[in-house]
Each structure stands twice: as structure tokens, then as C-alpha cells.
Amino acid sequence: MTIGREFSGARVECSDCRQLTAVPGLRMGSVRKLDPEAVLPPEILGIEIKFRCEHCNSKLMIDFRWQGRTIDCPRCERRVQVPRCTEVLTESEAVSAHSSSSPAPRLSPEELAFLSEMILPSSS
Numbered sequence: 001m002t003i004g005r006e007f008s009g010a011r012v013e014c015s016d017c018r019q020l021t022a023v024p025g026l027r028m029g030s031v032r033k034l035d036p037e038a039v040l041p042p043e044i045l046g047i048e049i050k051f052r053c054e055h056c057n058s059k060l061m062i063d064f065r066w067q068g069r070t071i072d073c074p075r076c077e078r079r080v081q082v083p084r085c086t087e088v089l090t091e092s093e094a095v096s097a098h099s100s101s102s103p104a105p106r107l108s109p110e111e112l113a114f115l116s117e118m119i120l121p122s123s124s
Contacts, residue, residue, distance in 0.1 A: 056073060058075040
């Protein structure tokens, strides 16, 4: 039986005997030759997920491709799940979403004075 690469790892019905047969995946030699840029889109390769360990509150950062997996926290060594990204926006989608959102709330002069005093206390 001859079958295309797109069926690697799938189960297909043999046209001769009608039995389901597992199609072998790529050989390891082939996998080593694959370039990540050829397999994954560039916008995914540059994404890092930042999150905190739920046990020790350490700031963690990991490659996007680890989303949804469980890893060991490098600080406390406990198992923690890498959060999944809900949606990846292209730059034009992000600009569009930002411009269509409601404008930032305006602060009154009193609120500005209060916040300024909190951030930059006057030397008395």
C-alpha cells in the first residue's frame, strides 16, 4: 500500500483487506532535518508565555509550544501547568481591537493630584 505523508500517525483502511492499519509516522532521520520555521508559523515561534507558579509565586516564562503541559517549577520543583493562550492576534488585529475599544477613563484634577502625591510625595 502506498499512502501520502499527510496520513502519518493516522489509522486508515487497507484497500485490499479492509482492515484498519496504523500508518507509520516520520522516521527520526526525517524529523531531525525539519526546521522549526518550516513547521510552525513565525508568529508562534516568537511567543513566550509569562505566568506565576501556583505554589511559590515565582515568575516563570516558557516557549509558547509548552502551553497546556505540566512542568517542574525551577524554584520550588513542584509540578505546575503552563497556561493555554486563549487567542493569538496578529499585529493588525491587535491595533484594530485597541482602536475600537472605549477610550481610557479621564481622571478629575483631584484624582490626579492624589495619585501624583502617592507616586511623587512632596518633600516637606
